[in-house]
Amino acid sequence: MRRLKQRPMRDQSRDNQIERAIARAFNNGGRYSRRAFLRRAGRGAVVAGGALTLPSILAACGIRPGASGSAAPSAAGMVGGGDTAGNLVFANWPLYIDQDEETGESPTLQQFTEATEIEVDYQEAIQDNQEFFGTIQPALSAGQDTAWDMIVPTDWMVGKMIGLGYLEQFDVAASVPNFVANAADKYKNPSYDADNLHSVPWQSGITGIAYNPELTGRELTSFADLLDPEFEGKIGMFSEVRDALSLALLHNGVQPKDATEEEVRAAAAVLEEQAPLVRGYYGNEYAQELANGSLAATMAWSGDVFQLQFDNPDLRFIVPEAGGILWIDNLTIPKEAKHPNDALAFMDFVFQPEIAAQITEYVNYICPVPAAQEIIRAHAQEATDEGDQETAEYLTSVADSELVFPSDEMLSNLHSYKVLSEEEEALWNELYQEITQG
Amino acid sequence: MAGWLRRHGGLIPYLFLLPGGLWLVVFFVLPMLTMASVALQEGTLGTGFRLTFNVGIFPEVLGRYSEQFLRSVLYALVVTGLTLAIGYPMAYTIAFRGGRYKNVLLLLVILPFFTSFIIRTISWKFILADQGFLLGTLKEIGILDDGFRLLATPIAVISGITYNYLPFVVLPLYVALEKIDYKLVEAATDLYASRRQAFLRVTLPLSMSGVFAGSLLAFIPAAGDYINAELLGGTRETTMIGNVVQTLYLTNNDYPQASAISLILMLGLIGGVLLYTRALRGQELTV
Numbered sequence: 001m002r003r004l005k006q007r008p009m010r011d012q013s014r015d016n017q018i019e020r021a022i023a024r025a026f027n028n029g030g031r032y033s034r035r036a037f038l039r040r041a042g043r044g045a046v047v048a049g050g051a052l053t054l055p056s057i058l059a060a061c062g063i064r065p066g067a068s069g070s071a072a073p074s075a076a077g078m079v080g081g082g083d084t085a086g087n088l089v090f091a092n093w094p095l096y097i098d099q100d101e102e103t104g105e106s107p108t109l110q111q112f113t114e115a116t117e118i119e120v121d122y123q124e125a126i127q128d129n130q131e132f133f134g135t136i137q138p139a140l141s142a143g144q145d146t147a148w149d150m151i152v153p154t155d156w157m158v159g160k161m162i163g164l165g166y167l168e169q170f171d172v173a174a175s176v177p178n179f180v181a182n183a184a185d186k187y188k189n190p191s192y193d194a195d196n197l198h199s200v201p202w203q204s205g206i207t208g209i210a211y212n213p214e215l216t217g218r219e220l221t222s223f224a225d226l227l228d229p230e231f232e233g234k235i236g237m238f239s240e241v242r243d244a245l246s247l248a249l250l251h252n253g254v255q256p257k258d259a260t261e262e263e264v265r266a267a268a269a270v271l272e273e274q275a276p277l278v279r280g281y282y283g284n285e286y287a288q289e290l291a292n293g294s295l296a297a298t299m300a301w302s303g304d305v306f307q308l309q310f311d312n313p314d315l316r317f318i319v320p321e322a323g324g325i326l327w328i329d330n331l332t333i334p335k336e337a338k339h340p341n342d343a344l345a346f347m348d349f350v351f352q353p354e355i356a357a358q359i360t361e362y363v364n365y366i367c368p369v370p371a372a373q374e375i376i377r378a379h380a381q382e383a384t385d386e387g388d389q390e391t392a393e394y395l396t397s398v399a400d401s402e403l404v405f406p407s408d409e410m411l412s413n414l415h416s417y418k419v420l421s422e423e424e425e426a427l428w429n430e431l432y433q434e435i436t437q438g
Numbered sequence: 439m440a441g442w443l444r445r446h447g448g449l450i451p452y453l454f455l456l457p458g459g460l461w462l463v464v465f466f467v468l469p470m471l472t473m474a475s476v477a478l479q480e481g482t483l484g485t486g487f488r489l490t491f492n493v494g495i496f497p498e499v500l501g502r503y504s505e506q507f508l509r510s511v512l513y514a515l516v517v518t519g520l521t522l523a524i525g526y527p528m529a530y531t532i533a534f535r536g537g538r539y540k541n542v543l544l545l546l547v548i549l550p551f552f553t554s555f556i557i558r559t560i561s562w563k564f565i566l567a568d569q570g571f572l573l574g575t576l577k578e579i580g581i582l583d584d585g586f587r588l589l590a591t592p593i594a595v596i597s598g599i600t601y602n603y604l605p606f607v608v609l610p611l612y613v614a615l616e617k618i619d620y621k622l623v624e625a626a627t628d629l630y631a632s633r634r635q636a637f638l639r640v641t642l643p644l645s646m647s648g649v650f651a652g653s654l655l656a657f658i659p660a661a662g663d664y665i666n667a668e669l670l671g672g673t674r675e676t677t678m679i680g681n682v683v684q685t686l687y688l689t690n691n692d693y694p695q696a697s698a699i700s701l702i703l704m705l706g707l708i709g710g711v712l713l714y715t716r717a718l719r720g721q722e723l724t725v
Contacts, residue, residue, distance in 0.1 A: 130688070130689070130691065131688070137483075164484070233585065233587065233590075239689075241689070275674060278673070279590050279672075279673065280590050280671070280672030280673050281672060281673070282672060285669070288563070292564070292567045292568075292569060292570065293567070293568060293569035294567055294568045294569070294587070294589060422482050422483075422484045422485070426482065426690070426692075429689060429690040429692075430690070433682075433685055433686075433689075433690065435674070436674060436677075436685075437506070437674060437677040437681060437682055437685060438505055438506065438674045438675075438677055
């Protein structure tokens with residue numbers, strides 16, 4: 001039986017808001033915060049004291065270099081084509097797969113095990129790209145097994161790990177045929193991983209602008225609206241350097257992935273000039289400020305706004321005229337993984353439209369399989385026939401949302417992060433820290 | 439064993455110190471040494487860090503982040519003053535006028551500790567939100583201008599820190615005041631001291647140990663606080679040195695700079711505390 005998570009009621013009380021905010025701050029699922037908030041926590045600035053985990057502290061003590069300079073990926077060793085081992089150790093972000101309300105089990109994982117006889121050891125081990133990287137980097141740089149067969153880094157981290165020679169290669173056409181058959185073109189041959197030699201997308205989302213028309217008094221269209229002195233003290237920005245500088249680069253007419261140092265400095269100058277108007281530089285807590293009316297316009301992640309709209313249907317999310325960012329989290333196999341064939345089997349399994357739809361109905365991120373949209377519509381119709389109006393409405397809103405199934409027009413205006421070298425990363429961080437913290 | 443102890447009885451006090459001493463070595467001394475070592479290294483996460491004894495890093499970060507250092511000290515001083523101003527009358531009332539409600543009142547003081555302070559700080563965000571029930575109401579009845587806000591200002595940050603550390607000040611003040619023999623105050627008034635004189639010359643000097651302990655307990659954590667600055671501030675103008683360390687460690691992976699700042703902050707606080715102790719020497723500081 002298909003069971004959907006409970007949706008927040010539109011007229012929810014202040015108590016619920018508080019409860020949600022707390023769940024959000026603690027990175028810990030409440031009934032109302034099933035999805036985005038938790039996962040998002042890792043992307044932006046970390047909210048609470050929980051940030052100083054053992055791995056990050058250990059990483060701080062580590063003196064070991066990342067990888068030898070010559071660690072370019074070897075052309076020879078591709079994985080795939082062999083027998084599965086019956087085991088898959090899978091590290092994912094919290095609440096990033098479907099989950100049955102009653103049993104807590106994931107139908108997708110159960111069906112995968114039934115179909116392939118591969119047992120999945122599924123762990124919500126990734127809270128933050130950098131931090132998770134810190135936990136596996138010592139093993140990878142020593143050429144050892146990380147204990148994971150499959151991990152889910154964001155696109156720029158995929159690029160970084162490829163550069164360090166930390167990801168296994170595979171022949172996507174031979175090993176993941178469902179990807180080739182069913183994924184949207186936008187996800188094929190991405191800039192961070194040519195020919196999908198190391199990765200296939202899991203879920204993705206958009207970095208754009210959200211606003212509250214009641215407070216702005218007009219519709220917004222571009223990043224220039226976030227530079228408007230009229231909204232002084234009501235503008236929110238991300239503390240995440242890649243998102244913020246990329247939007248500013250696009251505003252200046254520069255493709256983030258081609259940005260030169262000069263262009264990055266020019267983009268930083270735009271943000272420096274904007275700084276006096278900005279109310280704050282936020283991690284995932286921007287969503288709360290937008291919801292409670294403290295922010296009129298803010299940088300935003302599509303998934304959060306999709307959920308906030310259940311409480312406040314007036315909130316809008318736009319891709320700025322000059323372009324937004326499509327970030328993609330990917331299924332990848334770390335070097336020396338013990339069960340690469342099992343990981344490939346899973347990748348192929350989830351690119352079946354029916355399975356992709358099942359996951360999307362739960363997580364509400366952008367689904368890389370366009371055919372899932374019609375399947376979700378069909379599920380909505382089934383629910384209507386069964387008389388379950390609430391579920392039907394919910395499923396219809398998922399299938400109809402541009403934030404879950406973006407139109408081609410929207411997709412054509414979305415761009416990728418730049419994969420930064422270490423020097424570039426240091427420069428970006430330094431430039432942005434001067435803007436956000438002085 | 440018993441015989442050994444009898445022969446080496448002088449060692450017993452050291453044995454008692456052993457667990458605490460080991461604890462401090464493992465969880466304080468070693469991390470301190472690591473931090474000092476990391477501060478003197480150069481490199482990046484990708485190429486690794488090497489110990490180069492780069493002492494130049496200390497003046498470098500001190501110059502680069504002087505504004506945030508000064509802001510932290512300033513905020514901490516204001517917070518200390520506020521907590522004393524609010525906490526002293528509270529502790530005084532509980533100690534001398536609490537009567538049979540003393541324990542209840544003390545419980546109320548520490549009651550907030552039963553919830554995580556992050557939850558309490560987030561609740562502040564709701565109370566102080568631009569359209570929240572405090573400001574929203576005041577705006578609606580026209581007392582406040584529509585654009586007025588408290589969140590994301592130094593006022594919110596300082597208030598938040600003050601609130602969070604208030605109990606740390608009230609408790610030592612209470613302990614100091616509570617053990618004052620009230621007969622001394624009565625004796626002073628019997629000898630024609632006004633109430634004001636009795637307070638200034640008897641009660642206050644006798645409670646200085648509480649003022650000393652309370653002010654340190656407020657000042658030291660306040661100077662290193664970053665949660666309040668992040669949740670209630672979040673702007674460039676409210677960035678404290680703790681936020682800088684957090685960003686350097688977790689976002690920029692610039693471990694040497696972050697370690698150097700932490701060391702400077704710690705040594706600065708130790709120096710400040712020593713000066714403070716010296717300034718109060720001669721007062722009755724034994725608890």
